[in-house]
Amino acid sequence: MHKELLVLGLLLSGPLSGYDVHRIVTAHGALYSDLKKGNVYYLLERLAAEGGLHVVAEAGARGPRRERLVYALTDHGCQMFGDLLREVVRGYTVAHTGIEVGMVFLSYLSPTEAIHLLEERRQMVVERRQLVERATEQLHEQLAQDHLVSLMDAELGWIERSVSRLQELEKTSVPPQQPTRCPGTSVEDC
Amino acid sequence: MHKELLVLGLLLSGPLSGYDVHRIVTAHGALYSDLKKGNVYYLLERLAAEGGLHVVAEAGARGPRRERLVYALTDHGCQMFGDLLREVVRGYTVAHTGIEVGMVFLSYLSPTEAIHLLEERRQMVVERRQLVERATEQLHEQLAQDHLVSLMDAELGWIERSVSRLQELEKTSVPPQQPTRCPGTSVEDC
DNA sequence: AGCAAGAAAGTCAGTATTGACTTTTCGATG
C-alpha cells in the first residue's frame, strides 16, 4: 500500500518511465522500501488503469521495446497521493521483520547458540546503519533517515539487553528449560 | 518467509489444525505478524508438500468439512524450523511500515498539516503500545515483547523530534519550500 | 571492422496473499 505512495510520490516531481522509477528507488538504497522491477511495471499499469496516471509520451529507448512509456500524474492521481499519504502516516502498522517471531522460538535453541545468533545480527544491523546514515540536506529526507536510524538503535539496545538476559540464563540453569518437543530427537540436533 | 517459521514453530509444541494455528496467532494479537486465514491453509499445504509436515489425523469438526486435517511436524520439518530460525534471526531486514516513505513526501503538505498527522500517529502508537505491553512470564516472549516496545518507543521519540523540527519550519519560513508540482493546482488542495 | 561485455528496458510464468463467500453446527430465546 505504501508502494503506491512511493510511485505516486516520485511522479510528483515530473513524469517518469518505469525504468526511471526503479532506478531512483534502488539508488536511494535502504531509505525506501525495496521495489522489484516487475512490481514497478505492475503498479504503473494498475495506477494508470485506475485513472491516477496517464501515458505522456513514448520516449526513444535503448531496450528491446523501441519506445518506453512515460507516465505522469493526473489530477486524480494527485488526489490519490494525498489520500494515501494521510492514510499511511496515520495508520501505525507494527514492523514485522520476523525477528519477534524468531525471538519467541529462540527458546528452542541453547542460550549459547541464541546469543551467538544475536551477535551476528548485531553485526548486520551495525553495517546497515552505516549505509543509511549518509547525509542528505533535504529536511524531510533527514527526518525519514532519522526514523530508520532510531529503529536500528532501538534494535541494537534490545539485542544488548537480550544477550545479557540470556547470559544469566546460561550461567544459572544448565541445562536450561528446554521445551523439547521435536519428534523423537532433542531439539538441539534439529 | 517468517510466516513459515511461525507455523512450524507453533507446531513444535504438538499437532494442530489450520484453524488452531490461526486462532493461536490472532489470540496473541500484535506479538506475531498477522496471518490471514487463507494464508494459513496455503502454508500448511505447501509445507506438507515439501515434506515438512504430515497429516496426522482427521478430528471431528463442526464446520462444513466433516473432518478437519491436523498437521504434525516431520523430522524434516524440524530441520526446516531450525534453518529458518537461524536465517530469520541473522538476516536483518529493515522494517518497512511505509512511514519512511510517508515522511519523505510530507514535504508536499504544509508543516501545519504534517504536524497534525504526526500527532495522530503518536496517538495510534501509544494505544498499540499498551496492547503489546501486557505481561508474560515466558522469558522469550518477554524478549520478543521488549523488541516491539523498544521499536515503538523509538518511534515516539522520533515523532517528538520531527514535530519540533517542523514547528521551527512553521515559524521561520511562511510560506515554506513547497515543491509544488501537482499538475495545474497547488499541492495543498490535492 | 568485429566482437564481447555490460547496461537499458522491459515481459511473463509462477508463486504468495487476500478477502469475500460457504456450509454446518451449537446455544439461546421466544
Add this chain to the structure above:
DNA sequence: CATCGAAAAGTCAATACTGACTTTCTTGCT
C-alpha cells in the same frame, strides 16, 4: 421445538509480487 444468530472450519477466485529470462544498444578493445 422452530428459528435466528454466531462461531467453526474452511474454499476459491482475484489480486499482488517475484525472479528468471529476453532483446536491443553502446562502449571498449583488438
